[in-house]
Structure formats: C-alpha cells, structure tokens
Amino acid sequence: MALAPPAAAFAATPAPPLLLRSPAARPTAAAAVGRGGRSAFTPGEAPPPPIAARRRPACSRRPRPAWRGASTPTASAASSTPPPALPTLPPAVAGAVVSTPTTPIDGQTTGTSGLRKPTATLVDNPAYLPNLLQAYVNALGPATTVGARLVVGGDGRYYNATAVQTVLRVAAAAGFAAVTVGAGGLLSTPALAGLVVKTGAVGGVGLTASHNAAGLDGDWGIKFQGRNGGPAPEALTDRIVAATRAVTVVRAVDFGGPVNVATPGVRSFFGGAFVVDVVDPTAAYVDRLAEVYDFDVLRSFVATPGFAMRFDAMSAVTGPYAKALFVDTLGLPPSTILRGTPLEDFGGGHPDPSPAHTPALVAALADPAAGLLLGAASDGDGDRNLIVGPDFFVTPADSLAVLTEFAGVAIPWFANRPGGLPGVARSMPTAPAVDRVAAALRIPVYETPTGWKYFGSLLDAGRIALCGEESFGTSGDHVAEKDGLWAVCGWLAVLATASASAGRLVGVADVVRGHWARHGRTFSARWDYIGVPGAAGRAVLAGLRDGVVAAFAGVDRPPPPPPVGSDGDDGVRLDGATTLVHADEFAYTDPVDGAVAAGQGIRLFFADGSRGVLRLSGTDATAAATLRVYLDAYRPWGEGVADADPADVLGGVGGEVARLARLEELTGRVAPTAVV
Numbered sequence: 001m002a003l004a005p006p007a008a009a010f011a012a013t014p015a016p017p018l019l020l021r022s023p024a025a026r027p028t029a030a031a032a033v034g035r036g037g038r039s040a041f042t043p044g045e046a047p048p049p050p051i052a053a054r055r056r057p058a059c060s061r062r063p064r065p066a067w068r069g070a071s072t073p074t075a076s077a078a079s080s081t082p083p084p085a086l087p088t089l090p091p092a093v094a095g096a097v098v099s100t101p102t103t104p105i106d107g108q109t110t111g112t113s114g115l116r117k118p119t120a121t122l123v124d125n126p127a128y129l130p131n132l133l134q135a136y137v138n139a140l141g142p143a144t145t146v147g148a149r150l151v152v153g154g155d156g157r158y159y160n161a162t163a164v165q166t167v168l169r170v171a172a173a174a175g176f177a178a179v180t181v182g183a184g185g186l187l188s189t190p191a192l193a194g195l196v197v198k199t200g201a202v203g204g205v206g207l208t209a210s211h212n213a214a215g216l217d218g219d220w221g222i223k224f225q226g227r228n229g230g231p232a233p234e235a236l237t238d239r240i241v242a243a244t245r246a247v248t249v250v251r252a253v254d255f256g257g258p259v260n261v262a263t264p265g266v267r268s269f270f271g272g273a274f275v276v277d278v279v280d281p282t283a284a285y286v287d288r289l290a291e292v293y294d295f296d297v298l299r300s301f302v303a304t305p306g307f308a309m310r311f312d313a314m315s316a317v318t319g320p321y322a323k324a325l326f327v328d329t330l331g332l333p334p335s336t337i338l339r340g341t342p343l344e345d346f347g348g349g350h351p352d353p354s355p356a357h358t359p360a361l362v363a364a365l366a367d368p369a370a371g372l373l374l375g376a377a378s379d380g381d382g383d384r385n386l387i388v389g390p391d392f393f394v395t396p397a398d399s400l401a402v403l404t405e406f407a408g409v410a411i412p413w414f415a416n417r418p419g420g421l422p423g424v425a426r427s428m429p430t431a432p433a434v435d436r437v438a439a440a441l442r443i444p445v446y447e448t449p450t451g452w453k454y455f456g457s458l459l460d461a462g463r464i465a466l467c468g469e470e471s472f473g474t475s476g477d478h479v480a481e482k483d484g485l486w487a488v489c490g491w492l493a494v495l496a497t498a499s500a501s502a503g504r505l506v507g508v509a510d511v512v513r514g515h516w517a518r519h520g521r522t523f524s525a526r527w528d529y530i531g532v533p534g535a536a537g538r539a540v541l542a543g544l545r546d547g548v549v550a551a552f553a554g555v556d557r558p559p560p561p562p563p564v565g566s567d568g569d570d571g572v573r574l575d576g577a578t579t580l581v582h583a584d585e586f587a588y589t590d591p592v593d594g595a596v597a598a599g600q601g602i603r604l605f606f607a608d609g610s611r612g613v614l615r616l617s618g619t620d621a622t623a624a625a626t627l628r629v630y631l632d633a634y635r636p637w638g639e640g641v642a643d644a645d646p647a648d649v650l651g652g653v654g655g656e657v658a659r660l661a662r663l664e665e666l667t668g669r670v671a672p673t674a675v676v
C-alpha cells in the first residue's frame with residue numbers, strides 16, 4: 001500500500017501548462033538565404049519541400065488516458081536479453097511502484113544529440129516516453145541509480161510538462177533519492193550541465209529538441225547527460241538504445257497526483273526517501289559565469305555612453321537567463337532582450353540562431369538610430385549562439401578563433417590560469433580559423449567528429465580550454481556543454497578589451513577585421529539540403545566513398561599548399577577555381593580513451609587548400625535527411641579580403657564539390673535549401 005505523499009508536495013491547482021502558448025502561426029517553408037539574410041542562391045526548379053511537408057502525417061487528436069497501464073506494442077517482441085537488475089527500494093517507495101508490461105518501440109535511437117521525434121509520436125503513444133526512460137534506467141543499472149541524484153529540465157517546449165512528471169515517477173521507482181528540477185521545468189542545456197556537477201548528480205535528462213520547431217506539430221527531444229554534465233558518451237547511448245529493444249516492463253511510482261515543479265522548494269515523498277528539489281533555473285548558471293568573467297568590468301563597459309546591444313531569446317529557454325544576466329546583473333535595460341518569454345511553441349518560430357530566423361534582431365542592427373554594438377541570439381535550449389554586428393555576420397569559425405585569441409587577455413577564467421591555454425578543439429567540418437590562432441599561441445588543436453560529446457574526454461582530461469563547432473556552438477571548460485550566453489558574455493569581454501585599447505567603443509566588425517589582419521581570413525559556408533529522401537542522402541555519400549575516396553586509398557594526403565596569393569606577385573585571388581588533390585572519410589580515435597568513431601563525413605581537399613565536407617545531419621526528427629555540405633577556403637590578408645563575398649570565394653570549390661558528389665543527379669535539387 002502506497003504511503004500518501006504530503007499534500008504540500010503538490011501544486012494547489014492541477015498540473016497547469018508550464019508555459020504560455022503563442023497563437024502565432026508556424027513557419028511553412030525554409031528560406032534559401034545567405035550570410036546576413038540576403039538571398040545567395042536562386043531557388044531552382046526543384047524547390048525544397050516546406051518544413052511542414054517533412055513532418056509526419058497529421059495525427060489523431062483524441063484524448064489520451066494516463067500512460068500508466070498503457071502498453072503499446074509497436075515493434076518486434078522483446079529480445080531474449082536477460083531482465084535488468086531491479087533496484088532495492090525503501091519499503092515506502094517500493095509500495096508505490098506500479099509495474100506495467102510493455103514491448104519495445106521501434107526507432108528509439110540517438111543521433112548527434114539525443115533522440116528527436118515529432119511531438120505527435122509521443123502524444124499519440126503514451127508508452128513512448130516511459131519505455132525510453134525505463135531504458136535509461138536499465139542501461140544505468142541500480143548501482144548507478146539507487147540513492148543517487150538526477151537533474152531534469154528542458155527548453156520549455158510543448159510536452160515537457162508531461163515529461164517532467166514521467167521522469168519523476170520513473171526516477172523514484174529506479175531508486176533515485178533525489179531529482180533536481182528547474183522551476184517551471186526549465187533548464188537550458190548548459191545550466192543543466194552545470195547543475196549536474198554542482199549537485200553531484202549521476203546525470204541529467206535534458207528535455208529539448210534544440211533548434212527544431214516546437215509544439216504539437218513540431219518536434220520533441222530528450223538526451224541524457226553524464227556525471228560531468230556533458231552529453232552521454234557513445235558507449236552509454238549504445239547501451240540505452242540496446243535497452244530500448246529489450247524493455248518488457250516499465251516501473252514508475254504513483255505519487256497520487258502531479259508534483260509541484262512550478263516554484264522553487266523541496267518536496268519530500270515517502271517519508272523523505274525521495275525528494276524533488278525544485279530550483280531557480282538561472283541562479284547557479286549566473287553564479288558559474290561570475291567565476292568565468294569579471295562582471296564589474298562588463299557592467300562598467302555596458303554602461304559606457306553609446307553602448308547598446310540586443311539579444312534575441314527566440315521565445316525559447318534563454319529569455320530568463322538573459323534577463324538574469326544582462327538586466328539584473330549587468331544593468332542593461334529590459335529592451336535589450338527580444339522575445340524573452342519562453343513559449344511552448346516558441347511563438348511559432350524556429351529557434352535556430354541564424355540571421356534568417358532573427359528578423360527583429362537584423363532589423364534593429366540595420367537601424368542606425370539603435371546604434372547597436374552587438375547583436376546576439378541563442379537557440380531553443382540555449383547552447384548555440386549567433387554573434388552579429390550592424391551589417392556584419394561573425395561566422396562560428398571566426399567566433400571561436402576570436403574568443404581563443406582574446407581569452408588570455410579578456411576573460412579572467414583563462415587569463416588567470418597558470419600555463420595558459422592547454423589547447424583548443426573544433427569539429428572536423430568547422431573551418432579551421434582557430435588553427436591559425438592556436439599555431440600562434442603554440443597550443444594543439446584537436447579535430448573531432450560533429451557532436452559535443454566528442455569534446456567531453458578532452459575537456460575532462462584538461463587537454464582543451466575552448467572548443468566550438470560550425471553549428472553555432474562554442475564554449476569553454478567551465479562546463480561540459482556548449483554555452484550560448486557564455487559566448488555572448490565572451491564577446492562583451494572581447495569588445496570591452498578592444499574598446500579599452502582603442503580608447504573608443506569598438507564593435508564586432510572591427511574586432512573581426514583586426515583578427516583577419518593578424519591571421520588572414522577563413523571563408524566558410526554550409527549548404528543544407530533539407531528534407532531529401534534518406535536513400536538519396538546516403539547515395540551521395542556512397543557515391544563519393546566508392547567513386548572518389550576509393551581513388552585515394554593508401555595515398556597520403558599532400559601537405560597543405562602555401563595560401564593563395566602568399567607569393568605576393570598576383571595579390572590575393574578572391575575567386576575559387578580549384579582541383580581535387582585528395583579525399584578521405586573522416587575517422588576519429590579519441591586520444592584520451594581510444595574510442596573510435598568511423599564514417600564521420602567525406603572530406604574533399606583541393607589544390608588551393610580549400611575543403612569540401614559532406615555528411616548527413618544527426619538531428620533530424622523524421623526519416624527524411626538533411627545533407628550538409630561544408631565549404632571553406634583561406635586567404636591571407638590583403639586588398640579586398642575584408643569585403644570579399646564568401647559566395648564568390650567559395651563558388652569554385654562549391655561547384656566542384658557539387659559535381660563530384662553528383663548532388664543534382666542524386667538529390668534532384670539544383671540548389672541548397674539554405675546557406676548557413
């Protein structure tokens with residue numbers, strides 16, 4: 001017989017939605033845009049399908065029973081894997097456990113960052129999430145869960161309120177002694193990562209599909225974070241996926257009603273055997289950034305007459321964090337923050353921090369009366385960042401390079417470190433701008449596969465202090481995740497330092513041009529072919545693997561050529577005609593733990609030192625694929641370099657990549673859906 005939980009543990013009102021829902025319409029199409037939002041490609045005769053078309057067919061909207069008791073066999077019978085060990089529970093908890101038979105559900109796999117599915121997949125199948133959470137628990141095992149703490153929170157999207165309650169029920173039945181929850185179910189990904197470490201938890205559950213659109217017609221996502229707060233390593237996600245295929249019973253406690261997670265406070269159940277610790281989502285995060293930056297310096301910099309900035313929280317999780325940081329801590333006016341209230345459907349928007357999705361920010365930057373020095377945005381779960389200035393877009397590769405260049409002088413977390421920076425890392429498709437800074441600093445650069453999880457061992461081992469990816473993720477070693485607002489504060493610190501040295505307010509364009517003058521300019525672009533049939537995406541990679549990479553089997557990659565124009569005779573060439581000199585498929589051996597990740601993208605190397613990289617996205621929520629084509633080229637500083645259009649510099653290599661990969665023939669697309 002279950003003990004009745006204390007009445008105070010429940011909300012006074014029955015489980016209200018955690019967040020507001022905007023009436024705004026959802027976007028219907030992805031625009032083909034280039035840097036700074038301008039159109040870079042003429043849409044071809046085979047236009048990409050609208051976003052709506054790549055989502056699953058409309059699902060029924062019938063009322064759902066509580067998931068308890070539901071068993072939805074949708075896959076093959078459970079394998080003959082031996083049953084997972086059961087936790088030994090305090091009697092009061094054990095008495096409240098309800099065991100529900102179930103069968104495995106197909107497709108509960110993990111991609112680049114956890115599982116992402118159309119929200120309707122979960123709404124229509126009440127067993128979907130319990131099955132997955134039971135797989136988490138079974139993969140971790142009682143030795144990890146019993147008596148331990150877990151952290152849970154997410155980006156505020158639709159279905160998170162339901163999911164938080166399900167996590168609490170399954171966690172209690174797995175023997176967890178405590179779960180820390182961000183009030184309102186909110187925790188940005190870097191805040192979640194920080195809380196895992198701060199609370200000594202064995203891990204965290206992040207309820208987010210990142211930048212994917214939210215709402216009943218959008219996507220939902222979930223990921224497990226390890227003890228270091230960072231993404232679970234592949235060894236664990238592989239165990240989780242295996243456990244989803246063997247789950248036969250879901251065990252969850254009955255609390256007798258929803259747990260109040262709306263406001264901070266400690267809620268105790270079963271005589272204290274299980275505790276839900278609801279915390280202010282922003283407090284520990286701001287405290288951590290106070291260890292990284294000198295907030296007094298930033299406060300006095302942003303108080304300089306003439307300083308103004310805008311941060312677009314895109315109606316997702318970072319609004320409260322931006323308010324706590326920029327308004328409450330640094331003293332900026334509330335108008336600094338655009339779209340600062342988290343909404344369950346992100347206001348119908350697409351919280352992908354690129355100029356294409358931040359029209360109000362772009363408009364504010366274009367308005368001379370606003371006089372903005374810095375524009376920034378973050379994605380749904382707050383781990384990505386966009387840095388822009390008036391009429392100026394900072395590429396993620398340049399952002400990482402600039403932050404690395406300034407870290408030792410502008411950011412106390414790095415500047416006060418004996419021995420300086422140990423090293424830096426970037427994902428392989430990320431253009432190698434940071435490599436030139438690292439060479440000047442005489443520190444190593446690690447080139448990893450796409451996915452923050454691959455930085456984890458390097459961070460844990462102290463081999464790197466900063467890392468970043470072309471997908472708008474950058475961070476330092478204050479947390480084992482990418483951290484959008486950390487990067488925005490980093491840029492404030494850079495601007496403060498540059499302004500102090502110039503004796504006037506300096507904006508992002510001047511800083512980046514100064515960086516190019518010292519190190520040369522690395523041009524980069526990503527062409528996304530969104531919603532291509534999975535088979536077509538795979539055919540592109542297979543065609544390159546068999547037809548191009550195979551031709552270089554056993555052949556060493558030639559040394560990089562001297563940069564174009566470095567002989568000083570002809571000046572810097574700003575076109576990009578070039579020929580292939582090598583190709584391979586990227587495989588990575590983790591230098592710390594020896595783990596091997598093969599098949600991480602096809603690399604094409606060209607005579608002028610430029611690169612093309614092709615891989616399939618691992619964050620799609622549907623069976624359709626996003627083929628990503630990354631291009632980069634380097635030019636030393638010289639006349640015309642600062643104002644050169646990346647589309648001109650990369651046009652030659654891009655055309656050659658498209659030809660070698662037979663993009664039009666195999667995908668039916670004459671142009672990418674979007675240029676990022």
Ligand SMILES: O=P([O-])(O)O[C@H]1O[C@H](COP(=O)(O)O)[C@@H](O)[C@H](O)[C@H]1O
Pocket residue numbers: 112113209210211379383384450451452453469471473616617618619620628
């Ligand atoms: O979506 P987020 O912000 O969690 O970011 C995730 O996806 C990005 C893009 O992945 P893909 O190219 O496979 O779509 C990765 O670079 C990143 O490491 C990962 O955490």
Ligand SMILES: [Mg+2]
Pocket residue numbers: 210211379380381382383384
């Ligand atoms: Mg994200």
